[in-house]
Amino acid sequence: MSYLTIHIFIVQFIQTAVDSTQVYINITLLTPLSVNLMRFNTLLTYMKSLSRRKQVCAFTMSSEMDGGDSWRGVPLSEMYGSQSPWGSPEFSLVSPSFNHAVLYHVPSDGCLADDKPPKPQIGHDKWDSEHVRMPCSSHSLYPVEDSNGESHLKKRWEMIESALSKPIRNSHDLANTILSYNTKFRNTWKFRGLHKLFNEYLEEEESQYFFDVTLPEIAKLALALPKLIQSPIPLLKKHTNRSISLSQQQISCLLANAFFCTFPRRNSTKPTSEYNSYPFFNFNTYRFYEATDSDSNLEKLKCICHYFRRVVTKVPGGVVSFTRRSVPGRALPAWPRSQRPLGCLPLHVDASRTIEDADGLIQVDFANKYLGGGVLGHGCVQEEIRFVICPELMVSMLFTEVLSPNEALMIIGAERYSKYSGYGQSFRWAGPHCDGSPRDSSGRRRRALLAIDALPYSSLSREFSRDAITRELNKAWVGFSFDTDPQSERAQYPGVATGNWGCGAFGGTTQLKSLLQLMACAQARRPMAYFTFGDTKLRDEIVDMYNLLARHNVTVGQLYKYIVKFSQEKDVSQSQLNLYLEQVVKSGTSASPPPANRSAPSKRSDDVMETSITETVPATTTDLESQLENHSPDLFTEDDIDQSLLEVTIESEKKENPHTNTSTNNQSTDKNEVSTPQKRMSLFDTMQAIEGDQNPTASNTLLGNQRRNSLLNDTDASMDEDKSDPATELKKKITKKITDYFSKKSI
Numbered sequence: 001m002s003y004l005t006i007h008i009f010i011v012q013f014i015q016t017a018v019d020s021t022q023v024y025i026n027i028t029l030l031t032p033l034s035v036n037l038m039r040f041n042t043l044l045t046y047m048k049s050l051s052r053r054k055q056v057c058a059f060t061m062s063s064e065m066d067g068g069d070s071w072r073g074v075p076l077s078e079m080y081g082s083q084s085p086w087g088s089p090e091f092s093l094v095s096p097s098f099n100h101a102v103l104y105h106v107p108s109d110g111c112l113a114d115d116k117p118p119k120p121q122i123g124h125d126k127w128d129s130e131h132v133r134m135p136c137s138s139h140s141l142y143p144v145e146d147s148n149g150e151s152h153l154k155k156r157w158e159m160i161e162s163a164l165s166k167p168i169r170n171s172h173d174l175a176n177t178i179l180s181y182n183t184k185f186r187n188t189w190k191f192r193g194l195h196k197l198f199n200e201y202l203e204e205e206e207s208q209y210f211f212d213v214t215l216p217e218i219a220k221l222a223l224a225l226p227k228l229i230q231s232p233i234p235l236l237k238k239h240t241n242r243s244i245s246l247s248q249q250q251i252s253c254l255l256a257n258a259f260f261c262t263f264p265r266r267n268s269t270k271p272t273s274e275y276n277s278y279p280f281f282n283f284n285t286y287r288f289y290e291a292t293d294s295d296s297n298l299e300k301l302k303c304i305c306h307y308f309r310r311v312v313t314k315v316p317g318g319v320v321s322f323t324r325r326s327v328p329g330r331a332l333p334a335w336p337r338s339q340r341p342l343g344c345l346p347l348h349v350d351a352s353r354t355i356e357d358a359d360g361l362i363q364v365d366f367a368n369k370y371l372g373g374g375v376l377g378h379g380c381v382q383e384e385i386r387f388v389i390c391p392e393l394m395v396s397m398l399f400t401e402v403l404s405p406n407e408a409l410m411i412i413g414a415e416r417y418s419k420y421s422g423y424g425q426s427f428r429w430a431g432p433h434c435d436g437s438p439r440d441s442s443g444r445r446r447r448a449l450l451a452i453d454a455l456p457y458s459s460l461s462r463e464f465s466r467d468a469i470t471r472e473l474n475k476a477w478v479g480f481s482f483d484t485d486p487q488s489e490r491a492q493y494p495g496v497a498t499g500n501w502g503c504g505a506f507g508g509t510t511q512l513k514s515l516l517q518l519m520a521c522a523q524a525r526r527p528m529a530y531f532t533f534g535d536t537k538l539r540d541e542i543v544d545m546y547n548l549l550a551r552h553n554v555t556v557g558q559l560y561k562y563i564v565k566f567s568q569e570k571d572v573s574q575s576q577l578n579l580y581l582e583q584v585v586k587s588g589t590s591a592s593p594p595p596a597n598r599s600a601p602s603k604r605s606d607d608v609m610e611t612s613i614t615e616t617v618p619a620t621t622t623d624l625e626s627q628l629e630n631h632s633p634d635l636f637t638e639d640d641i642d643q644s645l646l647e648v649t650i651e652s653e654k655k656e657n658p659h660t661n662t663s664t665n666n667q668s669t670d671k672n673e674v675s676t677p678q679k680r681m682s683l684f685d686t687m688q689a690i691e692g693d694q695n696p697t698a699s700n701t702l703l704g705n706q707r708r709n710s711l712l713n714d715t716d717a718s719m720d721e722d723k724s725d726p727a728t729e730l731k732k733k734i735t736k737k738i739t740d741y742f743s744k745k746s747i
């Protein structure tokens with residue numbers, strides 16, 4: 001047993017105990033985290049690699065932040081693989097091909113003008129079962145009865161044009177307009193919700209403004225359909241990998257048509273109708289304009305009206321792509337055999353923020369297999385809210401066939417237009433939202449929404465059946481592995497932002513769903529940010545369970561088997577899963593070598609392979625929360641970067657004399673410090689001390705004269721160790737990360 005105190009940068013370690021089987025470090029941050037956060041990351045990464053190198057333990061962490069921080073686990077920067085939400089690699093670019101229909105003209109250099117919507121791609125209307133049947137197609141005919149009671153066919157678009165060209169002064173005019181080319185619904189569509197919205201719910205001036213200014217523009221937009229969309233829109237059918245890209249302007253035009261209910265063959269709710277396996281798209285097919293029972297429905301309509309107001313005022317210049325991913329059974333992971341350790345997965349769990357605010361991450365839509373769910377009906381939960389605050393998402397409902405169990409839909413680039421408050425019945429529109437996310441090289445907003453549908457469960461025993469567990473794992477994995485490199489062992493960025501998937505109306509269990517998503521993320525190698533929607537108990541449960549699994553080096557395959565075994569127990573009840581896992585995981589490691597004798601602090605006798613860091617933040621570091629709230633991309637200014645390099649040198653050179661002033665940091669008088677100055681060392685020397693007896697060549701790589709070089713140079717030359725060694729990989733990553741942190745390039 002020896003005691004070390006590690007003094008790196010401005011982070012101070014205290015009470016460190018090292019013996020052959022465990023490292024127990026208590027860290028106190030002595031300076032405001034605004035400067036320290038990224039060094040702290042570096043340290044955490046190092047600790048992880050250390051634990052893997054020794055192959056005795058996985059890294060676990062519990063952070064007990066003062067100041068009411070809402071998150072646990074690793075910081076969000078670990079989700080991006082960068083300090084900035086926009087530092088992750090872009091998704092594959094928009095490029096027209098046989099399975100990617102691009103409805104606008106892509107300039108030869110691939111770059112779209114920043115604010116000008118791209119021109120439509122030229123093409124010919126296709127009226128068949130592979131493409132969206134357009135209201136403006138010459139094949140779209142409508143039976144009209146003449147005064148003699150005889151019925152003959154008229155071009156539907158002509159009827160629509162004449163109806164929408166007339167003035168529409170109030171909600172009754174609007175209803176009659178829609179009915180004029182949907183005559184069969186004269187007796188069923190009453191537009192009660194629409195009338196209530198415009199005649200009671202909105203202020204008189206608001207309604208007036210809508211009919212005087214906005215609606216005529218929506219009508220014009222709808223009528224521009226033949227100009228704006230010239231090439232056919234393929235249907236994203238089941239069992240295909242297929243993409244569609246549209247300009248935001250084209251989407252607004254399609255939505256304007258849906259607003260006026262112009263799409264042919266989309267009016268029927270009959271099980272035999274052609275589009276039976278597609279979501280509803282005409283706004284009133286599912287009675288969107290009828291509901292009066294709840295204000296939340298009127299608030300959804302307000303979101304839609306706001307969207308139209310925005311897009312007719314200023315035509316958005318970007319594009320959006322929709323990609324269906326379908327992985328056949330043979331290509332799905334063999335879950336029981338997966339060797340992937342869960343402890344490698346960076347996990348961030350937050351109780352206060354929401355998924356749609358997790359910039360830069362793949363945001364999960366808790367979807368209905370018919371996309372949009374009840375957005376055009378009475379629903380008002382996660383998916384519906386997302387679709388009304390980002391209405392461009394709704395156009396997916398026009399062409400996405402119902403999702404199969406092995407399928408997911410990724411939507412990249414949909415802009416957010418509205419703020420909101422509440423949930424379900426309490427949902428309210430809360431004003432305009434200006435989407436500040438940057439555009440990628442293809443002109444898409446850097447917002448990725450992943451639609452995956454959970455199964456609805458009527459009973460726990462069904463949810464815990466082997467088939468159901470496998471189905472949910474596959475579903476999540478198909479989504480999370482979108483655009484990942486199957487050859488790579490490295491973490492894939494950006495990470496996934498998710499939460500209680502399928503745990504509302506679908507009756508799922510949060511303990512199980514969080515674990516399944518953890519496994520799917522680990523398998524797809526994407527970091528996971530989990531948002532518990534205010535539930536701090538769940539947040540802590542998830543982190544505790546993760547720590548347990550990581551500490552015991554549990555793999556995805558093992559956990560799969562444990563859960564399946566649990567599901568075969570007699571009394572499957574949700575409160576017992578975690579207890580069960582705790583028992584089985586702990587007993588599972590009893591076969592490993594008995595713990596060495598140790599007197600270092602440990603709460604539990606079974607924590608044989610624990611590396612645990614308790615993080616204590618002094619009360620002075622109050623701005624951490626605001627830092628993270630804003631997740632500012634540049635915690636470092638350029639000056640800071642230079643200074644920090646300087647400090648590395650200073651620290652390492654002064655290791656012999658710990659009493660020497662450390663220039664910028666005079667906070668070592670902090671009352672928390674109880675270090676033993678004689679043993680104070682720099683981080684990298686400590687690495688050597690700890691690793692030296694394990695692998696001398698490896699430890700050299702980050703040490704001695706090469707230290708600065710390896711910090712400055714993104715070179716793997718010094719790491720000529722066996723490439724397959726996971727620790728080497730990690731070392732590379734650390735070096736890479738350190739280099740990233742100090743890079744002057746904007747990230």
Ligand SMILES: *[C@@H]1O[C@H](CO)[C@@H](O)[C@H](O)[C@H]1NC(C)=O
Binds near residue numbers: 015026028614616
């Ligand atoms: C970690 O350090 C803090 C501050 O010195 C102390 O209060 C706490 O008890 C320590 N925790 C452990 C597990 O030693």
Ligand SMILES: *[C@@H]1O[C@H](CO)[C@@H](O)[C@H](O)[C@H]1NC(C)=O
Binds near residue numbers: 055056339341553
């Ligand atoms: C942890 O799991 C990995 C992958 O299964 C394995 O290679 C390694 O030996 C395990 N380590 C321990 C200490 O069990």
Ligand SMILES: *[C@@H]1O[C@H](CO)[C@@H](O)[C@H](O)[C@H]1NC(C)=O
Binds near residue numbers: 239241325326331
């Ligand atoms: C879709 O693409 C994935 C690879 O990303 C492939 O494994 C799968 O077989 C493809 N699906 C179909 C139906 O071709």
Ligand SMILES: *[C@@H]1O[C@H](CO)[C@@H](O)[C@H](O)[C@H]1NC(C)=O
Binds near residue numbers: 597598599
């Ligand atoms: C373990 O340590 C205790 C005192 O800390 C000592 O009495 C005991 O003999 C040790 N056991 C072994 C196996 O070293």
Ligand SMILES: *[C@@H]1O[C@H](CO)[C@@H](O)[C@H](O)[C@H]1NC(C)=O
Binds near residue numbers: 660
């Ligand atoms: C440490 O810095 C203080 C002022 O910050 C200075 O007064 C003192 O002389 C310095 N001590 C050494 C050993 O350099």
Ligand SMILES: *[C@@H]1O[C@H](CO)[C@@H](O)[C@H](O)[C@H]1NC(C)=O
Binds near residue numbers: 664665666667
């Ligand atoms: C050192 O800390 C004291 C308070 O602890 C502060 O007043 C002083 O400005 C600091 N000096 C430097 C150089 O940061």
Ligand SMILES: *[C@@H]1O[C@H](CO)[C@@H](O)[C@H](O)[C@H]1NC(C)=O
Binds near residue numbers: 709713717
């Ligand atoms: C980067 O590494 C090369 C050799 O590997 C060295 O010559 C060069 O000085 C290094 N650059 C910096 C900035 O340290």
Ligand SMILES: CC(=O)N[C@H]1CO[C@H](CO)[C@@H](O)[C@@H]1O
Binds near residue numbers: 181184185265266268
């Ligand atoms: C009113 C209306 O548009 N009715 C159409 C609904 O869709 C069926 C086909 O699914 C058409 O035959 C109807 O004319």
